[in-house]
Amino acid sequence: xxxxxxxxxxxxxxxxxxxxxxxxxxxxxxxxxxxxxxxxxxxxxxxxxxxxxxxxxxxxxxxxxxxxxxxxxxxxxxxxxxxxxxxxxxxxxxxxxxxxxxxxxxxxxxxxxxxxxxxxxxxxxxxxxxxxxxxxxxxxxxx
Numbered sequence: 001x002x003x004x005x006x007x008x009x010x011x012x013x014x015x016x017x018x019x020x021x022x023x024x025x026x027x028x029x030x031x032x033x034x035x036x037x038x039x040x041x042x043x044x045x046x047x048x049x050x051x052x053x054x055x056x057x058x059x060x061x062x063x064x065x066x067x068x069x070x071x072x073x074x075x076x077x078x079x080x081x082x083x084x085x086x087x088x089x090x091x092x093x094x095x096x097x098x099x100x101x102x103x104x105x106x107x108x109x110x111x112x113x114x115x116x117x118x119x120x121x122x123x124x125x126x127x128x129x130x131x132x133x134x135x136x137x138x139x140x141x142x143x
């Protein structure tokens with residue numbers, strides 16, 4: 001497996017497309033809704049079986065000098081349960097730690113809480129509900 005940031009315009013398009021298809025499309029959200037105001041401050045990562053074609057993606061950005069936040073984690077359905085998500089998390093954590101994070105937070109969808117718990121995160125509290133139907137939980141990992 002290849003773990004690295006997207007580098008070309010085409011790779012960024014594939015990276016965003018995977019995010020949109022997994023995290024937005026099934027809730028009738030338009031293309032482009034997967035991109036937000038934090039995009040330019042984030043550190044994106046993709047896992048590829050074939051170089052340049054992501055099967056898992058995620059990003060990390062900083063909320064403060066010492067608190068990083070993981071967002072936009074998505075793994076192709078056929079690749080779930082095979083360690084791809086954990087590879088993304090580990091690489092994002094590595095980036096966050098190298099840049100000074102002492103704590104990493106995220107808002108996990110209810111069906112992803114156990115995945116993040118297996119990766120060392122703890123539920124802090126109930127968070128928000130996305131699209132009126134997807135409960136989220138604030139989780140954290142102290143470094």
